[in-house]
Amino acid sequence: MNAVPPAAPGPGAVPAPPAPPAPAAPRARPAPLPTGKRIPKPASRSLVRSIYLVEIAKGLFTTARHLVRNVFHQSRMPTLAYPEIRRRLGERFRGRHRLMKREDGTPKCVACMCCETACPADCISILAGEHPDPAIEKFPVRFDLNIMRCVFCGLCVEACPVDAIRMDTGKYELAAERRDLLIYDLDTLLNR
Amino acid sequence: MTDLLIIAGRAVLSWAFVVGLVPLLIWFERKGSAFIQDRTGPNRAAILGVRLGGIVHNFADVLKLMTKEQITPATVNRVFYNAAPMVGMTVSLLTIAVVPLADTLVLGARAIPLQVTTINAGILYLLAITSFSVYSIILAGWASNNKFAFLGGLRASAQMISYELSMGLAIVGILMAFGTLDLNEIARAQGGRLLGVLPRWGVFLQPVGFLLFLIAAFAETNRNPFDLPEGESEIIGYHVEYSSMKFALFFMAEYANMIVSAAITATLFFGGWQVPYLSTADLIRHAGTLVPVSFGVLAAAALGGIVLSRRYARMLRRLYTDARAREADVYGAALALLLLVSASGLLFVRELPSWGPPAFAALAQFGALLAKVLFFTFLFVWVRWTLPRFRYDQLMNLGWKGMIPIALANIVVTAVVLLVVGGGR
Secondary structure: OOOOOOOOOOOOOOOOOOOOOOOOOOOOOOOOOOOOOOOOOOHHHOHHHHHOHHHHHHHHHHHHHHHHHHHHOHHHOOOOOOOOOOOOOOOOOOOOOEEOEOOOOOEOOOOOOHHHHHOOOOOEEEEEEEOOOOOOOEEEEEEEEEOOOOOOOOHHHHHOOOOOEEOOOOOOOOOOOOHHHHEEOHHHHHHO | OHHHHHHHHHHHHHHHHHHHHHHHHHHHHHHHHHHHOOOOOOOOOOEOOEOHHHOHHHHHHHHHHHHOOOOOOOOOOHHHHHHHHHHHHHHHHHHHHHOOOOOOEEEOOEEEOOOOOOOOOHHHHHHHHHHHHHHHHHHHHHHOOOHHHHHHHHHHHHHHHHHHHHHHHHHHHHHHHHOOOOHHHHHHHOOOEEOOOEEOOHHHHOHHHHHHHHHHHHHHOOOOOOOOOOOOOOOOOOOOOOOHHHHHHHHHHHHHHHHHHHHHHHHHHOOOOOEOOEOHHHHHHOHHHHHHHHHHHHHHHHHHHHHHHHHHHHHHHHHOOOHHHHHHHHHHHHHHHHHHHHHHHHHHOOOOOOOHHHHHHHHHHHHHHHHHHHHHHHHHHHHHOOOOOOOHHHHHHHHHHHHHHHHHHHHHHHHHHHHHHOOOO
């Protein structure tokens, strides 16, 4: 309902008739663009192009070139036979996380919540406990990382003040058959 | 009794020609499209490690489609819904009936035409039967009770009827040039030479007619750039509501249509079964020399294949440790068998039995037709992965404002030339 009727002068007034169409302006060439440049006429208007056959032949030639090249140089194709052959990962590739350990095997993490705070996807949740060693203060009782939410941005690694979390495992095949297997606990992150 | 057997044999031969080529064509399509787009294509499915370059995927697909659940939506019109895929496949198999696979085979007193039926109005039969193929699509589109399927059916009806006209008109030029409706006669008439060098093929007599026919054939088979009825990126097409083997039947019908179209194009414009420069009589007369020559060529090809397969085997052993590593050895063994057979043929076949020369001629001609058909089916695939789809108005403009006037002009020009030159019959 975008046609708002004009304010009626009184009850029972007939709605105003639609405005008469604007007088037909003589068809002029569209004004040139503000820059003064004219858009060139498309080249496809030429006869040879509008018959298409030459263009089709050119296109067929292009695809045939690809076909022949790929048939005779299959090894040069970018596709890899994936499960058997893998692409070499970059040195700084961010894969699945792992938690680092101290020399005595306990987690290096001090449960400072920096990674949890830094995480934009909110995938880390830490439950802190008091560490028996007064020099350490806290340790993670639970450290759950929901890999289904993780966006692999690496901000947790940057945020960690004690280098306890890293993403250098190079693991990227993270599928599992159940969802709860994709919420990694402390043990998974430390040892697997 | 023998007559009946021969008739049955002819029917089976034509049927097997189409149905046997369908998997090969699907392989063409998948592997060809992959290579055109710089991909590798299917290369996993294997029987004991033998992958045949991906052909084995077809068998896997058939198994999958056969065992899938057939879902029939509750609101379809059951009779037409079930009839549509059958009509499609039946029609495309019926069309091959008049296409000669080789010249009439004369064995002693018996003449065996190598086509299912030898009606003298072969082209009319072709046009009549191919018109039916639109029913399959319209029925599927309408009976599915689905708006997208219906759109596909609508598009198909308008498109196929428009392009049938220019197809018929394009054929008229050929009819005038050769003066017959019998496809075997047309193929035979393309025997001699033109200007001393070119084979007297229809394409050299009717170049415009050939182009028009080819374009119309693309439209009739609903192949890209004319695949609006399917239009899988916009409407899924007339077969949205089909599943399992009924869906597969539509696809088989499409490929069968491509094969038949290729065979007809070859027959009308590329000499059909004619081996270039060698007529049937030539083939029979020189069979004594041609048979050893072809055995020699076969042996050389097998030898070359063995060398290549050894190279392939080295590559495979570098890549794989499972059964696939030995894949090339299987090919090598098959090629070695071929080499053995052809070499012994070359060495031991001294004189041919009486049925030898005609049989050899028929075989050579069938090979020639097969090569032409394979080229044109490949062209279908090649064009599909090169050109984008037409818009609907472009399609109609091309059909009605472009092709039909050109086809009519072609008829007039052909008539005038025939009148002046006095060719034709």
